[in-house]
Amino acid sequence: MVRSGRDRDRDRRKSHSRSLSPERKRRRSRSRSRDRSSKVSKRKRSRSRERESKRERSRDRDRDRDRKRDKRDDKSNGSSSKSRKKSPDRDKDNERSKSKEKTIKSEAEYDIGSADKEEEQNRLEAEMQKRRERIERWRAERKRKELETAKKEVQKGSLVTNIQTPTAKKWSLEDDSGDEGEEDKEAKEKLKAEAKKEEEEEIDPLDAYMQEVQQEVRKVNQIDQARGIMPSPDSGVVILSGTAKKVTEQKDKGELIEQNQDGLEYSSEEETEDIKDAAANLASKQRKDLAKVDHSGIQYMQFRKAFYTEVSELARMTPEDVEAYRTELEGIRVKGKGCPKPIKSWAHCGISKKELDILKKLNFEKPTPIQAQAIPAIMSGRDLIGIAKTGSGKTLAFILPMFRHVLDQPPLEDTDGPISLIMTPTRELCMQIGKDIRKFAKSLGLRVVCVYGGTGISEQIAELKRGAEMIVCTPGRMIDMLAANSGRVTNLRRVTYIVLDEADRMFDMGFEPQVMKIIDNVRPDRQTVMFSATFPRQMEALARRILQKPIEVQVGGRSIVCKEVEQHVAVLEEDAKFFKLLELLGLYSHLGSIIVFVDKQENADSLLKDLMKASYSCMSLHGVGQGEAAGGHERGGARVGRQAAGVGCQLRLSQPLRGLRAQMRSNWSCW
Numbered sequence: 001m002v003r004s005g006r007d008r009d010r011d012r013r014k015s016h017s018r019s020l021s022p023e024r025k026r027r028r029s030r031s032r033s034r035d036r037s038s039k040v041s042k043r044k045r046s047r048s049r050e051r052e053s054k055r056e057r058s059r060d061r062d063r064d065r066d067r068k069r070d071k072r073d074d075k076s077n078g079s080s081s082k083s084r085k086k087s088p089d090r091d092k093d094n095e096r097s098k099s100k101e102k103t104i105k106s107e108a109e110y111d112i113g114s115a116d117k118e119e120e121q122n123r124l125e126a127e128m129q130k131r132r133e134r135i136e137r138w139r140a141e142r143k144r145k146e147l148e149t150a151k152k153e154v155q156k157g158s159l160v161t162n163i164q165t166p167t168a169k170k171w172s173l174e175d176d177s178g179d180e181g182e183e184d185k186e187a188k189e190k191l192k193a194e195a196k197k198e199e200e201e202e203i204d205p206l207d208a209y210m211q212e213v214q215q216e217v218r219k220v221n222q223i224d225q226a227r228g229i230m231p232s233p234d235s236g237v238v239i240l241s242g243t244a245k246k247v248t249e250q251k252d253k254g255e256l257i258e259q260n261q262d263g264l265e266y267s268s269e270e271e272t273e274d275i276k277d278a279a280a281n282l283a284s285k286q287r288k289d290l291a292k293v294d295h296s297g298i299q300y301m302q303f304r305k306a307f308y309t310e311v312s313e314l315a316r317m318t319p320e321d322v323e324a325y326r327t328e329l330e331g332i333r334v335k336g337k338g339c340p341k342p343i344k345s346w347a348h349c350g351i352s353k354k355e356l357d358i359l360k361k362l363n364f365e366k367p368t369p370i371q372a373q374a375i376p377a378i379m380s381g382r383d384l385i386g387i388a389k390t391g392s393g394k395t396l397a398f399i400l401p402m403f404r405h406v407l408d409q410p411p412l413e414d415t416d417g418p419i420s421l422i423m424t425p426t427r428e429l430c431m432q433i434g435k436d437i438r439k440f441a442k443s444l445g446l447r448v449v450c451v452y453g454g455t456g457i458s459e460q461i462a463e464l465k466r467g468a469e470m471i472v473c474t475p476g477r478m479i480d481m482l483a484a485n486s487g488r489v490t491n492l493r494r495v496t497y498i499v500l501d502e503a504d505r506m507f508d509m510g511f512e513p514q515v516m517k518i519i520d521n522v523r524p525d526r527q528t529v530m531f532s533a534t535f536p537r538q539m540e541a542l543a544r545r546i547l548q549k550p551i552e553v554q555v556g557g558r559s560i561v562c563k564e565v566e567q568h569v570a571v572l573e574e575d576a577k578f579f580k581l582l583e584l585l586g587l588y589s590h591l592g593s594i595i596v597f598v599d600k601q602e603n604a605d606s607l608l609k610d611l612m613k614a615s616y617s618c619m620s621l622h623g624v625g626q627g628e629a630a631g632g633h634e635r636g637g638a639r640v641g642r643q644a645a646g647v648g649c650q651l652r653l654s655q656p657l658r659g660l661r662a663q664m665r666s667n668w669s670c671w
Ligand SMILES: Nc1ncnc2c1ncn2[C@@H]1O[C@H](COP(=O)(O)OP(=O)(O)OP(=O)(O)O)[C@@H](O)[C@H]1O
Pocket: 363, 364, 365, 366, 367, 368, 371, 388, 389, 390, 391, 392, 393, 394, 395, 396, 533, 658, 659
């Protein structure tokens, strides 16, 4: 086996080391550790040398700079080179300069750091400036867009065009790049200036735009005025939208059409528009009063009132028989000359077969007392005051003669109003009577329209325009209808039969002026019928004014209360009233609904609180108008009717409520 020289060398070193004495080994290890530490120190030294050389280089640079500065100083001071010749003090100077150098060196290091910071600061500022510019551009762009949107919206209103909006460079994300050319910078500066200007002015974009719109409108108006197609600004009328189109159309016709409800021409094609206008005018409270009619200048056509022919059975009755029969009919009392005898059956009043069939269908076997006496009186063509209690059948007493009356007259023409007019105080009653009439109307070929307040008007107008022989109405709404569109909705020219139902309530509710206004506009030779549950003295004056030689038919007393109604009066001290009420509620509340009438709204509220504290489920109804004009009473009444079943106790302002089924009605305050 051949061994190389290197191997041999290694072996020698090994054996040599093995043969070393312990002392040598120690020394050797120390030298090794010294080697290691020298290596580390060498590395350290080399690094420090590098730093030192760097410092040296920077010192050199500083020295060069100093030298150059010195040279410049020398030159400027004009000192000779001798001054820099080596002198004994020079070494000292060198020492000093060395120490100075050290200080300068540390200062220079500091300067480098601060220069970097400055650079960084500048860079950041530049970046911030860029961002600010971008934000300003974005604001300018947003304002421009807002202006454009507003402009488009007004343009939709077909008025103004050609409005100058400030032009600005459209900002996009591309602008967000860091590299910007000179052009960009210029544009930015411009935008910046514009944005600043805008900010300074602080004008709302919409305001600015509206100012421009107004300027344009003024221009257009000036042009139109010059052409003579628009009123001068002095008229104070400025139409901004919609109407402008109409003005342009009217230009061609060479005339102005007044936007006045009375100026609207009616035709069947325009019916819908007409109804809308009438409804809008009424809704906007542009109510017109009913102009008083001068009957002396009108030639009314002749009409028949008297249709009644006494049947032989009644003709045979002696006055005593008649008196006995009237007593039998709940003590009917009759006032007025020439009152016919009360009828005994439907056949006695001369109604048609169709009507008889309907009555049969309705199971109305024979006339009620008020019907038995009022029907022949009305059919004789007489004016009548009928006084009878609630639920006595008064409605049929005036509608059966009405059918006969209406059917006797020529059919309605296109512009004719009704032949008969029934006035009621409330919507409910109006609807109830309308319902009763409809039971007969269809088979008789007659039409009825209910006209009442507190509800939509358009449908009522449309119905009236289609024509109706009979109108059931509340007075306030009827006046509105008569006054609407100069009587084109309906009129009273054909009215020959008037009914005032529940006249006492109408009187109580203050409808007398409206009732009189309507009645005064109906031909004076009409037939007028007035029905009432009571007939207070104040009503007599009204009756005398509107009725001619009336017959008064009274069933029961003048101030009638149904037999079914039990009345109790308790006279109490003020502070004892509440306990009495609690006692009564305790007695009756489990039987059904209870209505407590109070005189004042405050009383309703305070009593409500007290009753609620006493654990009674109750509600108060007030704040409703006392008349139909306020549209409240009817609704209030309707509410009571609807809610009575659901609420144990109701507190209501003192108003008579008929047809309501309540277990107890308490008049809390009587005066
Ligand atoms: N001859 C009759 N026979 C039987 N029922 C009748 C007759 N006439 C009317 N009625 C019925 O009696 C009820 C009361 O009639 P109506 O409403 O006409 O009375 P009213 O005196 O007008 O009451 P209100 O004053 O409350 O309006 C109605 O349900 C009606 O259908």
